[in-house]
Amino acid sequence: MRYRTRVTAPAIALIGTAAALTTAPAAHAAATAPAASGRRRAPAAKSAPGPETLSDPVYPSLGNDGYRVGAYHLDLAYDATTALVDATAAVEITTTQCLSRLSLDALGLDIRSVHVGGRPAAFEQADEKLRITPARPLPEGCRTTVRVAYTADPRRTLAHTAWVPTPDGFAVCPQPNSAHTVFPCNDHPSDKAGLTVRLTVPDNLRGVATGRLVRTERLSGGRTAYTYRSGSPVATELVQITVGDYVVKERQGPHGLPLRDIVPTARAEALEPALALTPNLVEWIEARLGAYPFETYGLLPCNSDDPKAFDFTGLETQTLTLYKPNYLLQEEKKIGSHMMHELVHSYFGNSVSPATWADLWLNEGHADFYGLLYRYERGWADSLGLTTFEARMKDTYARGDQWRRTSGPVAAPNAANLFDSQRYLGGVLVLYALRQLIGEDAFHAVERAFLARHRDGHASTEDYIAVASHVSGQDVSGFLREWLYGTTTPRMPGHPDWTVTPVPQSLVRPDARTGAGRHDNSATL
The missing domain is CATH 1.10.390.10 (Neutral Protease Domain 2)
Structure with missing residues (x-):
């Protein structure tokens, strides 16, 4: 809520594995095979621009049709001096029709380049859409990767934004319609996809994202890269990406469930009583709804209590619930039902x-x-x-x-x-x-x-x-x-x-x- 077993899904490849244009066998054969002797080739399907909507009854301009997303591979580097984020989003898609042009949702992002299937593609930004014209039309059933290089400013003023700036970095709050202010995407909960996030930050900060930590790289220049991978599909509105002066607190939940909390270093001790409530909360809800559906769970008391930047109590970003820290400093009877509310979203809303x-x-x-x-x-x-x-x-x-x-x-x-x-x-x-x-x-x-x-x-x-x-x-x-x-x-x-x-x-x-x-x-x- 904006208020807000173990996984067996196959692993998602890390950034850099998505590469050249591929086509499904039937589509490839239809597009490239010579006509058999004495037979007429069936006319090729006519390509057209993909619809720039998924016809949502509440947000009709949100989302894009003509393809479905298989996975997002995000590579973000945070510069603490400028507070800017230099990023690349590799979006694996499969077309559902022949496309002469496709679109992603994007707002407030300074796009530098777009490639489709490894080839440069023409692009334009119009309202909250990034329109992309590939070097050649994409046939129906085509599997390819759209790679977008861009820069984002978490402090930029927009009509709406997912960015939550903090004194030491940022968190994101995408629900309901703002994930595309953080990365180009098909920003609608009906098009869930795999997710890998690589975050490069100064050594004195921590980068955290939805899913589990799968790699830590010590880089030159006093920087560290953290890579997280989700074991289950994620709706764009549930993605969490945060950078700040955090400590990771790990504990075990019911049936060995790994619990990890991402806590502002300066408040770690004060927040411990609230964090320690999670195992019993998970046990209570599992008795009613079944095994917790993801690979990990925990809380992120974001390092900000600014009511203008963070105008609600919590948000159920997947595997890592976002909270205002001061809210969690209250006694259990003041916060327990709210913490249960956000945990239930792991089932209804996230899974x-x-x-x-x-x-x-x-x-x-x-x-x-x-x-x-x-x-x-x-x-x-x-x-x-x-x-x-x-x-x-x-x-x-x-x-x-x-x-x-x-x-x-x-x-x-x-x-x-x-x-x-x-x-x-x-x-x-x-x-x-x-x-x-x-x-x-x-x-x-x-x-x-x-x-x-x-x-x-x-x-x-x-x-x-x-x-x-x-x-x-x-x-x-x-x-x-x-x-x-x-x-x-x-x-x-x-x-x-x-x-x-x-x-x-x-x-x-x-x-x-x-x-x-x-x-x-x-x-x-």
């Missing part, structure tokens, strides 16, 4: 990413659902002073029509209200209603089946509805669609006495754009 941004309730509703359960099991009062899940759901239910009027249905957000309470507690209420209808055992079976079926991929609201109907043995599609898309709040199963507070006529219409930017609703847990 299973939303198919579109309209499906965000699947991430945030589930994260708040289990965060609240964890809180009430321990007898901790919530932000409203309530101490039971049922009491909180009754209070949320009463607000149902008001939220539908001001923020629209749970599964129908827009860019302005994407991170408001309707996607969080409104999503919890939907899950609670489903559990009331089908029973607790069937609900837990639905949860695990959904995660297993869509692991390392993405899923839509309709995918969840389909799993719920199949696993529960009853058609719950109409029930869930009414809860997710209806303009009024349905009756709550098992609670005929619950009532919805009438909505004053002065409130805005459902299509009004309310809220803005990043909104840390899980802080209200």
Whole structure:
């Protein structure tokens, strides 16, 4: 959340292995083989520019079609004197149509050169797109590497940015639509890909990224390069890259899970009580949702408490949850449910990413659902002073029509209200209603089946509805669609006495754009 087994996937090659243009055998044969004697060659498919959208209902300009990304290999060098990042992004793609031109999302990056399949390519930057024209059209099914050399300034002022500048470096906060201010990419959660990051930094700093450390190189000039590789596909909005004066604290989680925290050196001792909570949190959620889905987990209390640069409490970047350090200095009952919320995102949001941004309730509703359960099991009062899940759901239910009027249905957000309470507690209420209808055992079976079926991929609201109907043995599609898309709040199963507070006529219409930017609703847990 913006608030926010072991892996068996094959290893991703390190930077430098992606090289020349290759084509799938069928495509290559069609493009290069001479026509057989006495036969006419089938006409070649006509190439065209790839669409500069994936038609997301919330961010229609985000993402690009005509190809899918297999892996990102990022090589970034941080200059502490200038605070600039010199970078190369090697993007392995497979085309899904014949392309005369393709595009990547990119904003605020000073592009120096672009190569496709090892050959120089023409390029232009227009709005938030990097348009690339290869030396020759790419046939359908072509596997190739797009290599972009560029410079980035983490302190540059942009319309939106993922960069979080710190006194000693930076971290990144890409969610929902800002990864492409850090590296050129197909910036949409439906196109997850492998990830390798090589970070070169001065010896007095540490470079850290999503995944596990696989190589450390001591370089000349007082510099060190750290290479990290993810064992599972990553959505661009979940990439973490950070540089700073950090110490790495390692410990073991349940079943031997490696835990690593990246902690500001000056605050390492003070933050230890919060960091030490993680093993028990992992054990609690594994008992409900199954084995933790990635190769490692840990916290990154970013070395910044600047509210302007870091305007939320935490973010579930994959394998390494980003936090404001001062938040974690509080007592356990103040932070425990929030820490559970972010951990749950490893399952809902990271392992299973939303198919579109309209499906965000699947991430945030589930994260708040289990965060609240964890809180009430321990007898901790919530932000409203309530101490039971049922009491909180009754209070949320009463607000149902008001939220539908001001923020629209749970599964129908827009860019302005994407991170408001309707996607969080409104999503919890939907899950609670489903559990009331089908029973607790069937609900837990639905949860695990959904995660297993869509692991390392993405899923839509309709995918969840389909799993719920199949696993529960009853058609719950109409029930869930009414809860997710209806303009009024349905009756709550098992609670005929619950009532919805009438909505004053002065409130805005459902299509009004309310809220803005990043909104840390899980802080209200």
